[in-house]
Amino acid sequence: MAGFPVGSARAWLSDTDVVPERMPLSNAKRVVVKVGTAVVSNSDGTLALSRLGALVEQLRGLKDQGRQVILVSSGAVGLGRLRLGLAKDVVANPANVIDRQACAAAGQGILMSTYDMLFQRLGLTCAQVLITQGDFLSRQRYSYLTDTLDRLTSLGVIPIINENDVVTGCHELDTQRVFSDNDKLSALLAAGSDADGLALLTDVEAVFTKPPDQEGAERIKVYNSLTAVEIGEKSSMGRGGMASKIGAARVAALGGVHTVVASGYDLDNIAKVFAGADVGTLFPASARPNKRQRWLTFATVSEGKIRVKAAAKDRLISSSAAQALLANDLVNIYGDFPDRAVVTVEDQDGVEFARGMVQMSADNMRKEVQVRRDERTRRGEWSGRAKWRREKGNGREKEGEHGGQGEGGRKEERRQVVAGEKGGRRRGKDQG
């Protein structure tokens, strides 16, 4: 059983055990710990009571150090499956959506009552928080959520969070999902609630260069975007697998949270991670974007896409403040999004570089762009193509003969089409 010393975590490790780049973890004030199904349960699906006991002891250790602690726990579906007497493949097979939802309903109570008992025995208070995709998509609900977590942690309570699979969580093919599993949920939550550290605890020691059961697999101590990882099978009970854990850890790190993927089977690991010891795989945090940027970039699903001119890109990239986009900045509008949707912003090469919330629907945006183009045409600010067509058409008119004004001289009503924000996800490998 884990024995966690009360007081400073660093006093528990000798100075040489603390890795300098992990110091921010030992100083982390608010921390999120996520335990996967494979940590919470045994391979036969029963509760892994000794691990849960050790987990709660270690959480108490973190609290005794004066930290605020949030726990994200998987396990409801697996525990519910056992209670309902359903076959094991119900949990593993994404096609069995309704059964998985029924399992989640039956298992969440088992999970929570066990935690509640263990917490009480150790003099701690916990509170259940079940969340859905929609809580992240709406900025207001996202704020309500983080406000509640703030209040609970300020009261010394440890919130225990799980996805509310009963109503949303099991539809893995749903394209509106902002998180696919509890790894991503923890990352969004850690980034959104200003946590300083996140531990993703699983059934293997760390992220390895290849599946840990393969010869030559090496622990990756510190992950960076160039690190090559060969991904193998996930555990029989897990939902996300290692690819999802890496994606989630990167999202958290980009959101300003120092993140470690480590084993939940080593009963002292939570203490070690937050003491700054060299365990698991570290994903070092980037500078923390502001809250709105974090929400736009990580916690939303893009409902469409706009392509902007090079000058507009330069403006967005070079300014640290939020920048609006005007109709004149747009090259193209893709999709059929409503007013106030979040859209991705790409450059002329099709590379996504930002996200923004639109101030009008796609239809109205197209109309606005057309109105502006017509205005320019009336003023004689011909595009190269229009100029060519016109010159070819009557053979007389030349550039400048239409009384056109330059940008600076124009008195145009400028309606914002996008309240922009830089810091969007880059395409492909950087996407969480």
Ligand SMILES: Nc1ncnc2c1ncn2[C@@H]1O[C@H](COP(=O)(O)OP(=O)(O)O)[C@@H](O)[C@H]1O
């Ligand atoms: N390159 C890799 N490094 C580490 N683990 C890997 C790798 N590729 C595949 N895995 C597997 O990922 C599993 C952990 O993910 P998952 O099953 O989702 O766990 P959890 O239930 O804790 O979320 C491990 O059982 C491990 O075998």
Ligand SMILES: N[C@@H](CCC(=O)OP(=O)(O)O)C(=O)O
């Ligand atoms: N919400 C689900 C867990 C989903 C999930 O992400 O599982 P895991 O990959 O084991 O962390 C449950 O409580 O069973």
